[in-house]
Amino acid sequence: MKLLLIITLILLLFSLIFDRKKTFSALKIAWNLFINILPSFLTILILVTILLTLLPKEVLAGILGEKSGVFGFVVAAVLGSISLIPGFVAYPLSSVLLKNGASYPVIGVFITTLMMVGIVTLPLEKKFFGLKTALIRNVLSFIAAILIGLAIAFIWRIL
Amino acid sequence: MKDYFTNNRNDLIFILVFIIFVLISYITKFDFGVRVFGNFKVSFLEMISYMPFIFILIGLFEAWVPREIIERHTGKESGVIGAVWVILLAMLQMGPLYFAFPVAYLLWKKGTSMINIYIYLGAFTTMKIPMLSFEIGYLGLKFSLLRTILALPLFIIISIIIDRIFGRDFKMNNPLNEKRK
Numbered sequence: 001m002k003l004l005l006i007i008t009l010i011l012l013l014f015s016l017i018f019d020r021k022k023t024f025s026a027l028k029i030a031w032n033l034f035i036n037i038l039p040s041f042l043t044i045l046i047l048v049t050i051l052l053t054l055l056p057k058e059v060l061a062g063i064l065g066e067k068s069g070v071f072g073f074v075v076a077a078v079l080g081s082i083s084l085i086p087g088f089v090a091y092p093l094s095s096v097l098l099k100n101g102a103s104y105p106v107i108g109v110f111i112t113t114l115m116m117v118g119i120v121t122l123p124l125e126k127k128f129f130g131l132k133t134a135l136i137r138n139v140l141s142f143i144a145a146i147l148i149g150l151a152i153a154f155i156w157r158i159l
Numbered sequence: 160m161k162d163y164f165t166n167n168r169n170d171l172i173f174i175l176v177f178i179i180f181v182l183i184s185y186i187t188k189f190d191f192g193v194r195v196f197g198n199f200k201v202s203f204l205e206m207i208s209y210m211p212f213i214f215i216l217i218g219l220f221e222a223w224v225p226r227e228i229i230e231r232h233t234g235k236e237s238g239v240i241g242a243v244w245v246i247l248l249a250m251l252q253m254g255p256l257y258f259a260f261p262v263a264y265l266l267w268k269k270g271t272s273m274i275n276i277y278i279y280l281g282a283f284t285t286m287k288i289p290m291l292s293f294e295i296g297y298l299g300l301k302f303s304l305l306r307t308i309l310a311l312p313l314f315i316i317i318s319i320i321i322d323r324i325f326g327r328d329f330k331m332n333n334p335l336n337e338k339r340k
Contacts, residue, residue, distance in 0.1 A: 004296050008212045011219050022222045030218030034210060035163070039170035045206065046177050049199040053191065086255060087290045091297040092206040098298070107298070108306050115284040116314075121257045127334035128260045133325050137277070140320060141284075144313040151309050152302075159301070 037088045044089050045096070052100050061101030072106045073149050080113030081142060084120045104156055109149035116141035206297075213296050217253070217289040226251050234269030241275045242315075249282035253290070259283040264333045273329040274322040281314025 015023040052060065064072050085093070094107045117138050118125065125134040164171065184192020229251065232244045245266065252258070262283075263276050271279070286307055294303040322329075 004209075004216070004292070005212050008216045008219075012215060015219055015223065023219075026218035026222035027215065028218070029221045030211070030214040033217065034214045039167040039174065041206075042203075043170045043173050045202060046174070046199060049202060050195055053195045053198050084255070087293060091290075091293045092202075092210075095206075095297040096202050104302055108302070111294075111298075111306065112285070112310065115256070116281070116310075118256050121255075124257050124334070125260060128264060128331055130330070130332075133321060133329075136321060136324065137280070137317065140317045141314075144310070144317060147313060148306060148309045152305055155305060 033088070037086065040086070041089045041092065044085065044093055048093060048096055052096070057101050060097075064097060064102035064106045066103040066105075068103070068106065072103070073109050073146060076106045076110040076149070077113045077117075077142060077145055080110045080145070081117040081138075082119050083114065084118070085114060087115070090114055103153075105149045105153035108152040109145050112145035112148050113142060116145060209296050213293055216292055220251075220289060220292075221253070224251050233266055234271045237272060237275075241271065242278050245271065245275050245279040246282040246286065249279050250286050250288050252283060252287055256280075256284055261333070261335065264331050267331040272322075273326050274318045276331075277318035277321050278315060281310070281318060285310040285314065 012023070015026060062068060063075060068075075090111060094102075094111060098104070098107060119138070122134055122138065125137070128134075129137070181192055181196045183189070184196065226248070229244060229248045233241070233248055235241075236244055249259070252262070259280055263279060266276055266279060291303060291307065294306075
């Protein structure tokens with residue numbers, strides 16, 4: 001994380017030296033993104049902290065933790081497929097879940113289905129690609145997400 | 160500013176209710192409310208302290224990366240080289256999956272093959288650089304690299320499968336155009 005901060009500051013400095021106008025527009029883009037993501041970010045963070053306060057750590061670890069097995073994968077995959085959370089919110093949320101007992105493979109399944117599978121956006125995808133193609137892409141992506149979770153679980157132990 | 164309030168009305172009302180709930184909890188010494196806020200504060204401070212830096216990084220990225228150069232190559236090139244160009248294009252973009260559909264339609268009109276259009280969708284969902292910087296920041300380099308490296312071959316395989324099944328009479332529609340008529 002510290003590395004990221006240093007890289008950002010160095011790049012910002014370079015950007016300022018080379019092109020002030022571009023740097024200004026970059027900061028404006030950053031501010032707009034931040035301010036637009038903030039309300040939904042806060043809402044989801046509030047909901048998650050309420051949930052985490054209600055559920056003891058052991059319970060969450062039982063649902064999404066290392067020993068949750070197939071059940072954890074299914075819960076994560078279904079949640080990821082049906083929800084429409086922007087990545088800007090999903091990553092901080094996932095890091096909160098990790099700190100409260102969720103495992104990396106389960107989070108991998110959640111993140112991948114969240115990004116690749118979209119039940120909510122299926123009607124729109126159907127309009128562009130046709131129903132059959134859209135359905136098959138989503139089903140295959142769902143399977144891929146589970147495979148990614150399994151592979152992360154396997155490799156994590158070796159590394 | 161007015162747009163901001165109408166667009167985020169539900170979220171803002173919810174946040175306001177939460178603030179009132181926390182205040183009342185503190186006044187009445189309602190243990191559950193106090194604990195919720197304690198947990199919220201820890202997560203919030205940690206999350207929010209990174210955020211400005213990552214957003215500045217994304218802003219710089221948006222302002223400096225010349226996307227047009229890559230766009231010029233998509234559609235013309237076919238096969239593996241075409242796939243590399245669409246992956247590059249996808250990596251430089253931002254937004255949720257449904258942002259990719261209109262772009263995929265434009266690629267199709269320019270003559271990009273079905274395989275490469277699906278590779279584009281795959282890269283768009285799993286390999287966008289702005290999102291990766293966010294992912295690395297919050298979930299760590301090891302996890303992000305592993306997930307990306309695993310996703311790349313899988314979405315290429317998905318594209319090949321879809322192309323095998325539907326490739327012959329692949330056709331895209333633009334629902335946005337139809338509405339205009």
